[in-house]
Amino acid sequence: MKLTEQQKNRVEDLLSRMTLEEKIGQMNLESPSIVGGFDVPFEELIEMMTDGRISQEEFQKIMSTATRDFHEEDIRAGLVGAMMGDDPVKANELQKIAVEESRLGIPLIMGFDVIHGLRTVYPIAIAEAGAFDEDLFERTARIAARESRAHGIGWNFAPMIDVARDCRWGRVSEGPGEDAYLASRFARAKIRGLQNDRTSPENYVAACLKHYVAYSACESGRDYNTTSMSISQLHNVYLPPFKAAVEEGAASAMASFNDLNGVPCTVNPYTLRELLKGAYGMDGFVVSDANGIKECVTHGIAEDDRDAGIQSANAGLDMDMGTHIYKDYLKEAVESGAVSMEVLDDAVRRILSVKMWLGLFENPYVSEEAIARYAGKIPAEHAETALEAAKKSIVLLKNEGNVLPLSKKQKISLVGNLAASEEEIIGAWAMSWRNEDCVSILEGLKNSGAEVSYYPCGGPEGEINADEIARACGEGDVVVAVVGELVSMSGEASSKANVELPGKQREMLSLLLEKTRAAGKKLVTVLMNGRPLALGWEEEHLPVLVEAWHLGVQMGNAVAAVLTGEENPSGKLASSFPSVNGQCPIYYSHPNTGRPGSKSKFTSRYLDAPFDALFPFGYGLSYTTFAYSELKAEEDKDCLRVAVRVKNTGDRKGTEVVQLYMQDVTASLVRPVKELKGFSRVELEAGEERTVNLELKKQDMGFYNNQGEYVLEDGLFRIYAGGNSRDCLCAEIRVNF
Numbered sequence: 001m002k003l004t005e006q007q008k009n010r011v012e013d014l015l016s017r018m019t020l021e022e023k024i025g026q027m028n029l030e031s032p033s034i035v036g037g038f039d040v041p042f043e044e045l046i047e048m049m050t051d052g053r054i055s056q057e058e059f060q061k062i063m064s065t066a067t068r069d070f071h072e073e074d075i076r077a078g079l080v081g082a083m084m085g086d087d088p089v090k091a092n093e094l095q096k097i098a099v100e101e102s103r104l105g106i107p108l109i110m111g112f113d114v115i116h117g118l119r120t121v122y123p124i125a126i127a128e129a130g131a132f133d134e135d136l137f138e139r140t141a142r143i144a145a146r147e148s149r150a151h152g153i154g155w156n157f158a159p160m161i162d163v164a165r166d167c168r169w170g171r172v173s174e175g176p177g178e179d180a181y182l183a184s185r186f187a188r189a190k191i192r193g194l195q196n197d198r199t200s201p202e203n204y205v206a207a208c209l210k211h212y213v214a215y216s217a218c219e220s221g222r223d224y225n226t227t228s229m230s231i232s233q234l235h236n237v238y239l240p241p242f243k244a245a246v247e248e249g250a251a252s253a254m255a256s257f258n259d260l261n262g263v264p265c266t267v268n269p270y271t272l273r274e275l276l277k278g279a280y281g282m283d284g285f286v287v288s289d290a291n292g293i294k295e296c297v298t299h300g301i302a303e304d305d306r307d308a309g310i311q312s313a314n315a316g317l318d319m320d321m322g323t324h325i326y327k328d329y330l331k332e333a334v335e336s337g338a339v340s341m342e343v344l345d346d347a348v349r350r351i352l353s354v355k356m357w358l359g360l361f362e363n364p365y366v367s368e369e370a371i372a373r374y375a376g377k378i379p380a381e382h383a384e385t386a387l388e389a390a391k392k393s394i395v396l397l398k399n400e401g402n403v404l405p406l407s408k409k410q411k412i413s414l415v416g417n418l419a420a421s422e423e424e425i426i427g428a429w430a431m432s433w434r435n436e437d438c439v440s441i442l443e444g445l446k447n448s449g450a451e452v453s454y455y456p457c458g459g460p461e462g463e464i465n466a467d468e469i470a471r472a473c474g475e476g477d478v479v480v481a482v483v484g485e486l487v488s489m490s491g492e493a494s495s496k497a498n499v500e501l502p503g504k505q506r507e508m509l510s511l512l513l514e515k516t517r518a519a520g521k522k523l524v525t526v527l528m529n530g531r532p533l534a535l536g537w538e539e540e541h542l543p544v545l546v547e548a549w550h551l552g553v554q555m556g557n558a559v560a561a562v563l564t565g566e567e568n569p570s571g572k573l574a575s576s577f578p579s580v581n582g583q584c585p586i587y588y589s590h591p592n593t594g595r596p597g598s599k600s601k602f603t604s605r606y607l608d609a610p611f612d613a614l615f616p617f618g619y620g621l622s623y624t625t626f627a628y629s630e631l632k633a634e635e636d637k638d639c640l641r642v643a644v645r646v647k648n649t650g651d652r653k654g655t656e657v658v659q660l661y662m663q664d665v666t667a668s669l670v671r672p673v674k675e676l677k678g679f680s681r682v683e684l685e686a687g688e689e690r691t692v693n694l695e696l697k698k699q700d701m702g703f704y705n706n707q708g709e710y711v712l713e714d715g716l717f718r719i720y721a722g723g724n725s726r727d728c729l730c731a732e733i734r735v736n737f
Contacts, residue, residue: 001195001206001251001284007356014104015349018078022104023348024330025074026081029111029287029321033069046113046431052488056423056431070094078102079327081351082109082155082287082319086118086432088366091152095364106352107360109206111155111287115174115429116140117552118147119374119437120382123393124427124530125160125186127549129176129574130620131392132657132679134189140389141193143382145205150370151432154358155206157254159190161241162211166585167575168221170494173428173530173550175216177574178587178617180237181676184244191248201359202370209245211256211289213271214238218258221584223495227258232669234260235704243280251284251354255317257292264299266292267308272316285318285350294323305329310338318347378437383554390551390558395571396621397535397545403522404544405565405623406478412452413476414442415469415512416483416505417459418528427550428491428530437553441482441526444556448564457508460486460501464508473515480524480563481512487550490530498581500534513541526559536579539614547573565623570655570681572620572724576613583609588617588725589672618659618676618724624650624686631729633719640696644721644729648684655683660694661720661728662701667713669705674725677701694721698737712737 003011015023049059070090074080075097083094091110098108116124122140131137141159148156163183164172176186190207197203214234218225229238242253253276256265265271266288276282293312294305302308309325310333320326333339355361373379396404406412418424422438445452455472458464460483472479483505488494500506509525516523524544527533528551538545546569548559561567578586583606595603597611605611630645642660660678664671678694696719702712714736722728 001249001354001357003353003357010361011349011352011356014106014352015345017104018348020331020334022078023344024326025077025079026106026348026351027319027326027330028080028324029082029084029319030071030074030080031084031322033071047492049431052486072097075108076101078104078106080108082111084111086112086151086153088150088152088371092365099364107355107364109155109355109358109360110152111157111208112148112153113158113429113431114144114148114153114156115158115160116427117144117386117430118151118153118432119434120147120378120386121426121430121433121552122386122389123551124173124549125176126173126530126574127393127551128389129182129186130395130571131389132182132572133392133681134185136389136392137186137189138193139385141190142197142203143385145194145197146203147374148205149202150366150374152366153205154360155208155252156194157208157210158194159187159207159245160210161187161245162216163238163241164216164575165587166221167499167532167578168495168497168584169216169218170223170490170496170531171216171492172532172575173490178576179574179589179676180240182574183241187241187245188248191245191250195249195251201363206251206284206354206358207245208252208254208287209242209250210254212242212253212276213256213265214260215256215258221495223493224257227260229261230706231708232704232706235708239275242276246276246280246282250282251357253282253284253286255286255288255292257289257295259299259301264296264301266317267296267301267311267315269315277316283350284354285347286316287319288312288317288321290321291323293317293320293325306333309333313339313343313347318350378553383437386552387554387557390554391561391567393549393551393571394558394562394569395547395573395619396569397547397615398539398543399621400543403524404546404563406450406524406563408448408450408564410451410477411475412445412450413472413479414445414452414454415457415472415479415481417456418484419482420454420456424487424528425550425555426487426552428487428494430552433553439554439556441556441559444558444560445563447557448560448566450560450564458504460484460489460503460505462503464504464511466511469508469511470515473512473519473521476521478522478524479512479516480526481509482526482528483509484527484529485531487530499531499578499584500581501538506537509538509542524563528555532575532577534578534580534583535614568623568652568654569620570622570657572618572657573615574617576617577615579614580609582606586613588613589675591670592673616724616726618657619726620657620724622654622656624648624652624654626654626656626684626723628722628729631719631721631731633731633733635733635735638698640698640719640733640735642694642696642719642721643691645689646682646684646692647689648686651686653683653685655681656723657681658692658694659722659724660696661725662696663718663720664701664703664713665716665718667703667715668711669703671703674720676725698735701735
């Protein structure tokens with residue numbers, strides 16, 4: 001995010017003319033207050049919808065009937081810098097007050113959670129990351145930016161780039177998985193998509209990195225819980241995506257709820273001032289998460305709201321989301337010297353700079369043409385990109401006997417409540433979609449021309465219907481069972497101790513397996529879920545497993561394309577899947593131990609479960625097969641040049657994600673057994689063989705020590721290449737830096 005000299009001068013001129021109250025006003029993010037019969041903050045109402053306490057229909061009814069206070073008088077007085085909301089008409093009304101009726105005419109910045117699309121909802125991040133396709137990541141973000149600006153939103157609370165290694169944590173659904181390198185590539189692409197199309201103010205937004213930082217490492221996988229880790233782990237695993245995004249120009253960041261080594265991130269000067277703004281050089285601003293400043297009192301690090309506000313401002317927290325603590329206490333804090341005017345001016349300068357960069361001073365309003373563009377169905381090209389993203393995100397986990405792809409001549413019995421649901425394909429933290437845009441799996445199969453009959457039978461909640469199961473198995477040539485989680489079972493405030501299939505779905509699958517075997521028919525299981533599930537029983541007993549996640553508005557068409565063979569699956573897992581609950585957290589890039597896990601008793605293992613993942617990071621099958629050979633690693637001046645032969649050994653065209661891993665064998669700190677360092681999507685015709693060349697920069701072969709210093713150490717390195725993190729070829733090379 002760079003300003004011209006003229007823009008910088010305009011910011012300084014404004015700053016010089018602002019009163020203390022107006023400066024504090026810029027640091028205040030408001031939400032429409034619900035007044036009357038439903039008196040809760042807007043953020044809480046959204047949370048109630050996303051965690052399932054109220055349905056989207058109930059949410060829309062409340063929003064359409066409740067009286068809302070949009071803080072017009074405070075906006076007119078220059079006491080509001082930002083607003084939450086996604087209504088373009090209301091956005092224009094509020095901007096008109098800010099621009100034309102406030103003393104200095106400073107526009108508002110309108111923010112909203114656009115995590116994986118606004119109207120055009122594409123796959124949840126943990127699914128989309130499995131496409132290993134940076135161009136796709138960028139294009140879906142660009143669509144989100146355009147739709148956001150057409151709704152008056154200039155500021156997306158996205159991307160969510162927490163590295164998450166514990167699938168008990170509900171918000172694992174919102175981020176790009178367990179690997180710091182993939183998350184960093186994902187983060188850079190999302191920033192480019194959200195911010196880099198500067199051809200028109202209608203085409204870009206200010207990104208907001210979340211959640212900064214280490215929120216995903218919450219103890220025992222419980223949301224909002226404490227986080228403790230070494231400095232080296234913080235820098236090597238959890239900070240890299242944020243550093244990468246800032247280097248790409250991210251305009252803002254959101255401080256996370258959690259404490260980090262005893263200091264809540266909301267009031268943490270080390271993470272906010274020293275690292276984010278200092279070492280990384282972020283020139284935009286930092287906002288709290290909802291109620292984050294006030295929660296520092298509950299944490300026990302602040303005596304009261306005033307103390308929490310002072311600590312937050314001094315730590316580098318520039319904007320308060322929703323608590324009014326800055327509004328109520330900063331004036332006195334500045335006048336008493338508890339917060340310096342330099343701290344206040346730095347915060348306001350950053351906020352004004354983002355508004356200037358967004359073009360809000362010249363273009364504060366949403367045009368009627370832009371509003372009309374999304375009044376009906378979403379544009380065809382947006383739906384096409386969402387479909388592409390959904391197809392590339394599907395992961396084939398098991399295909400025993402090559403049951404898939406199905407023939408459209410087969411009569412399909414589609415089983416499970418989730419199969420016909422439009423609401424349950426969307427995924428957590430999607431709030432502005434419409435049913436008319438959504439394609440269920442049932443509808444998608446019908447659209448494909450398949451002969452399909454639907455049998456609800458059961459789902460994540462409630463009882464199963466044995467009579468319907470018997471009918472489904474008797475009437476179809478093949479049974480496709482759709483099982484998984486409701487949207488409300490993952491996302492914020494949706495941590496789970498049990499990450500097996502919820503409800504009686506395993507019982508339903510067991511009965512389906514018994515009936516299909518007795519009838520000599522095949523069973524295909526499609527999973528739709530927001531987190532990696534513990535699938536030990538399913539992998540052992542079920543012949544076919546398709547991980548379809550929550551794929552957004554085009555989910556049904558994408559699943560149908562994969563099941564019928566129109567699309568050859570190419571998705572890979574961005575997170576490892578455990579066999580049983582007790583393996584969590586589980587991830588591929590773990591440090592080695594003095595006694596690595598094996599069948600021997602006195603090693604790092606369980607007595608009653610495997611010690612490694614059921615399905616590892618990077619795993620995913622295809623309707624064809626790929627063979628790797630001739631791995632070579634050669635040292636060049638600034639990099640290692642890695643080459644590997646990859647052959648399509650099957651009878652149809654397919655795409656393989658070739659993955660490059662590295663191990664630093666001996667170092668001053670114990671290093672991971674493998675670390676992803678590169679990847680390439682390669683399309684090969686049946687029988688085609690190709691040399692895939694990958695480059696590993698020497699600068700990327702180091703690590704951070706426990707002083708937070710990046711070091712490169714000479715020594716032996718193992719280079720791996722393969723189709724997932726477990727099944728790889730290996731070459732050794734000594735490298736001198």
